[in-house]
Amino acid sequence: MPVNPELVGRAFPPAAPYLVGREKVREFARAVFADAPQHVDPAAARALGYADVVAPPTFAIVVQELTLRQLLAEPDTGIELSRVLHAEQRFRSTRPIVAGDELTGTLSVTAVRAIGGNAMVTSETDVRDAAGEHVVTATSVLVVGEGEQ
């Protein structure tokens, strides 16, 4: 089944809120070799004006992932996970994610383009805090192989 072009513009409900924990930020920071004190030490983060430890710039992928699961759970996407390659990724931030944030991601599919025998699926996850303010937009381009017809 080819990727369904009607995914573009489909409304997805906001994903369940994600509460950013201090230890999760530390764990993620260690995993991406982020050794700046602001990522692990609350006092260092406060000295820079933040309420708590600051998540590394790519941490938003954890919230985006929750919304991509919603996409893959749709019965008619034509996207089979074993044929998906991550081609591009982008984060556009209004402010960094900080421990204590309660974040909600909302997905939209902005493009489905056929290229050769594959489809390029562009999705955007708009991430907002508990006050509804924009934090970051995470954009992914996935290349989906069409597989056997």
Add this chain to the structure above:
Amino acid sequence: MTAVGDVVAERSVHLTRESLVRYAGASGDFNPIHYRDDVAAAVGLPGVLAHGMLTMGLAIQAIVPWLGDAGRILEYGVRFTRPVVVDPEAGAVLTIVAKVGAVEDDIARIDLTVTHGASTVLGKAQARIRLV
């Protein structure tokens, strides 16, 4: 003064299989091609690969000490152009060079070159940052 062409940071990171398992746990991405040789071979890969998001995540860290605050990173994007095979014994060494690509008022574009051996593994790896 920040001028176009300035190298603002360089860093090398030695990835091991432990790094991949750690990233899998921290990020929740448990695709087995990132820790099982048999699964990687079965899908035709040359070996167990680093998560693209791990490479992306560690590359930007090179500029954080120079910036002084990761909160100055306004935008960061990459293309995943070549996979990074992580050998079970030797691991893989990634080298990051960060150069100023453009400056306009208080905003700069930083271009990251990330190499594994002779290959560049990320394409168009660029960050837009606040200088002040």
